[in-house]
Amino acid sequence: MRRTLQLAALGGGRTSPNPMVGAVVLDAGGTLVGEGFHARAGEPHAEVGALRQAGDRARGGTLVVSLEPCCHHGRTPPCSEAVIAAGIARVVVAMSDPDPRVAGSGLARLRAAGLEVIEGVAGSEAHRLNRAFVHRVLTGRPLGVLKWAMSLDGRTALPNGDSQWISGDAAREWVHRLRAGCDAVIVGGGTVRTDDPLLTSRGRRDPEPLRVVLSRGLDLPAAAWLWDTTVAPTLVAHGPGAPQKRREAFDRMVQASAGDSPAIDSAEVDPADPLTNASGPQRLELPACEPLALLEALAERGCNRVLWECGPELAAAAIRQGCVQELAAVIAPKLLGGPPARTPLGNLGFESLVKVPCWRELNRHQLGRDLLWELEGPQPPTAPSDPPIDGWGSASPRSAP
Amino acid sequence: MRRTLQLAALGGGRTSPNPMVGAVVLDAGGTLVGEGFHARAGEPHAEVGALRQAGDRARGGTLVVSLEPCCHHGRTPPCSEAVIAAGIARVVVAMSDPDPRVAGSGLARLRAAGLEVIEGVAGSEAHRLNRAFVHRVLTGRPLGVLKWAMSLDGRTALPNGDSQWISGDAAREWVHRLRAGCDAVIVGGGTVRTDDPLLTSRGRRDPEPLRVVLSRGLDLPAAAWLWDTTVAPTLVAHGPGAPQKRREAFDRMVQASAGDSPAIDSAEVDPADPLTNASGPQRLELPACEPLALLEALAERGCNRVLWECGPELAAAAIRQGCVQELAAVIAPKLLGGPPARTPLGNLGFESLVKVPCWRELNRHQLGRDLLWELEGPQPPTAPSDPPIDGWGSASPRSAP
Numbered sequence: 012m013r014r015t016l017q018l019a020a021l022g023g024g025r026t027s028p029n030p031m032v033g034a035v036v037l038d039a040g041g042t043l044v045g046e047g048f049h050a051r052a053g054e055p056h057a058e059v060g061a062l063r064q065a066g067d068r069a070r071g072g073t074l075v076v077s078l079e080p081c082c083h084h085g086r087t088p089p090c091s092e093a094v095i096a097a098g099i100a101r102v103v104v105a106m107s108d109p110d111p112r113v114a115g116s117g118l119a120r121l122r123a124a125g126l127e128v129i130e131g132v133a134g135s136e137a138h139r140l141n142r143a144f145v146h147r148v149l150t151g152r153p154l155g156v157l158k159w160a161m162s163l164d165g166r167t168a169l170p171n172g173d174s175q176w177i178s179g180d181a182a183r184e185w186v187h188r189l190r191a192g193c194d195a196v197i198v199g200g201g202t203v204r205t206d207d208p209l210l211t212s213r214g215r216r217d218p219e220p221l222r223v224v225l226s227r228g229l230d231l232p233a234a235a236w237l238w239d240t241t242v243a244p245t246l247v248a249h250g251p252g253a254p255q256k257r258r259e260a261f262d263r264m265v266q267a268s269a270g271d272s273p274a275i276d277s278a279e280v281d282p283a284d285p286l287t288n289a290s291g292p293q294r295l296e297l298p299a300c301e302p303l304a305l306l307e308a309l310a311e312r313g314c315n316r317v318l319w320e321c322g323p324e325l326a327a328a329a330i331r332q333g334c335v336q337e338l339a340a341v342i343a344p345k346l347l348g349g350p351p352a353r354t355p356l357g358n359l360g361f362e363s364l365v366k367v368p369c370w371r372e373l374n375r376h377q378l379g380r381d382l383l384w385e386l387e388g389p390q391p392p393t394a395p396s397d398p399p400i401d402g403w404g405s406a407s408p409r410s411a412p
Numbered sequence: 413m414r415r416t417l418q419l420a421a422l423g424g425g426r427t428s429p430n431p432m433v434g435a436v437v438l439d440a441g442g443t444l445v446g447e448g449f450h451a452r453a454g455e456p457h458a459e460v461g462a463l464r465q466a467g468d469r470a471r472g473g474t475l476v477v478s479l480e481p482c483c484h485h486g487r488t489p490p491c492s493e494a495v496i497a498a499g500i501a502r503v504v505v506a507m508s509d510p511d512p513r514v515a516g517s518g519l520a521r522l523r524a525a526g527l528e529v530i531e532g533v534a535g536s537e538a539h540r541l542n543r544a545f546v547h548r549v550l551t552g553r554p555l556g557v558l559k560w561a562m563s564l565d566g567r568t569a570l571p572n573g574d575s576q577w578i579s580g581d582a583a584r585e586w587v588h589r590l591r592a593g594c595d596a597v598i599v600g601g602g603t604v605r606t607d608d609p610l611l612t613s614r615g616r617r618d619p620e621p622l623r624v625v626l627s628r629g630l631d632l633p634a635a636a637w638l639w640d641t642t643v644a645p646t647l648v649a650h651g652p653g654a655p656q657k658r659r660e661a662f663d664r665m666v667q668a669s670a671g672d673s674p675a676i677d678s679a680e681v682d683p684a685d686p687l688t689n690a691s692g693p694q695r696l697e698l699p700a701c702e703p704l705a706l707l708e709a710l711a712e713r714g715c716n717r718v719l720w721e722c723g724p725e726l727a728a729a730a731i732r733q734g735c736v737q738e739l740a741a742v743i744a745p746k747l748l749g750g751p752p753a754r755t756p757l758g759n760l761g762f763e764s765l766v767k768v769p770c771w772r773e774l775n776r777h778q779l780g781r782d783l784l785w786e787l788e789g790p791q792p793p794t795a796p797s798d799p800p801i802d803g804w805g806s807a808s809p810r811s812a813p
Contacts, residue, residue: 161566162566162768163739163771163785163787164562164566164755164756164757165562165563165565165566165755165756166566166755169762169764169765169768170759173763173764173765174765175765176765323750323751330747338564338747342743344770344771344772344773344787345768345770345771346731346757346771347757347760347762347765348728348757348758348759348760349724349755349757349758349759350724350751350755350758354567354750354755355565355566356565356748356749357749357750357751358571358749358750358751359747359748359749360749361570361748361749362572362574363570363574364570364574364575364577364578367570367746367747369744369745369746369781370564370745370746370747371745372781380770382776384564384743384745384783386564386745
């Protein structure tokens, strides 16, 4: 099973909206005869690849797979039927698929066909690997990671606004790797205006994650790295209150810059994938200009994991609406001073320290001279029926899209 | 030598203004025949204790000692003479004594008497152990440690001021141990007014560190834990600008509370030690109400290491004046939010991130759920002739008192 989880992780950052899955096939004598992993949505599932490699040697053998095989027709035929057809005698799975279209019926189909099924082997590791997928399926929203870099005295910029760079080279390279594991990277309009970021993984992910700007008033600069969608796709989301004139101006800017951009070979664009099907930034009106509405729209676009790289006010709003499940704070061994200097978060509305929850450590390590501390939320939702958590907003989870 | 450093550390927090010193004596055959350490200022030096234990077996043997033996009459007679009188043939020392009254002449005296002298064994470890003593001797000021506890978003209190408690039990117990290794703990008047702290080591050090309040206007509450000097001594320092009326009111308050306090047995008070010779808080006028002037006064009172446990403005002033050589930041895995919430440091005057120096890691470990990161300054002064460090104030070091 450890090998299947390693195989599964090879698809990291590319399988959304699907989970990462790995599979191995052992023949009747216990010899490894096939391996496979799910490389990308729309491509064959892990089991199919492993069974193909095994061929006839799969007959009477064992399939070890990190997630329950599917039993429905999606973009590919159901894997449970392929497993039965290959003559597999025994299936070992790490966890059942929380997707309501599967949710145990894949395993039930296998048992009904007379196969032996063993569940829960390395289940917690498998859950951890696919926690973003599980979160999206259970809540209808991608798992949110909030990242910031700050000085040891909690500052994200000098009083004069200088913020490049607080962290060192190693930490900035780590940010590119972090982005490569996410389906979208979100900033607010203020970050576009002040920092003009590129927000890519610098080629570590193909395609690059969707770059998202959440802007209340569409008061955005005419020139910005984000508008060059030959590098990576960009989505500009706003609420119903965005002024009509600004919407029109934005759309005109997109049309004009599309004329400037190098022509995209339409054969390279996957018409089924809205994230790459754009020759300029897309504009999206949300029901409300807030983190929750944005994440629901991103879940519909297939995002399992999103990265908040925004300023303090949007970050605080995302936390208040339960849109942040993990934190990744880079702490530089420097003192910047304040109070006019900037800080990572706006007001969270706490009135007593007793009510402030503790986050749980996921990882802690050194990045050059900087320290990276990764934590997960006090009580990540595990089922749609979870009650809202005290102090974490009261956004009610909804069912999968 | 490792054993002598372990012995030396047994005196930790109690030897000031002296250094920590450990010594072992080996007989002519190399067998350990004596051990000693300097337990407290005024008590015998480490060499004397080890030689006493060794007795006649020291003759022709080796003395291993973590610091150059002294050659001057202080509160105890010179150790170099005792070493010679004991018939020691060879002396191994980790480092020479930076005290200008010694500074190599102790070793010269031993060599002149025909003893073999080996220097520099485990010298960097010995320097590290006594870095506060070395700093005080070279600069005329105690080594300053700035400590704070903050949330992961760099906050030291909620917007409403609630700050108890950001860190957990383990971190608060660690603060008591940290205080036990310091000769004085410094706060500003604001901390006394808002937090009414006790500032003791909870009995981990005897005597307790001197509690120091640096107050510009002597606007201090009539009742405070710090005024009870039966628990620990307290010094209230102010500048020439403190109003005469407040000085008189403070002195009356001290006299009145001295009447309330349980009588102190005068036999227990060491008249040579101004830190414990007080039946109420002492008041001290400094040439200026600023960190540098305070530290020079504390060096004169025998402090090698002081702990800044103050609010953001005094902490920033202490950094700007070069009065902070080490940081100890406790980071709790909590998010408090801001900007109205409080932060660790006031303005440091930086205008470009390129000029902000990096601190160097000393230690990093977990305290319960909290993270402790201890660092030392970018370029701690090593000699009185060091030029001022860019970005760290321009306070010129002065010679030893």
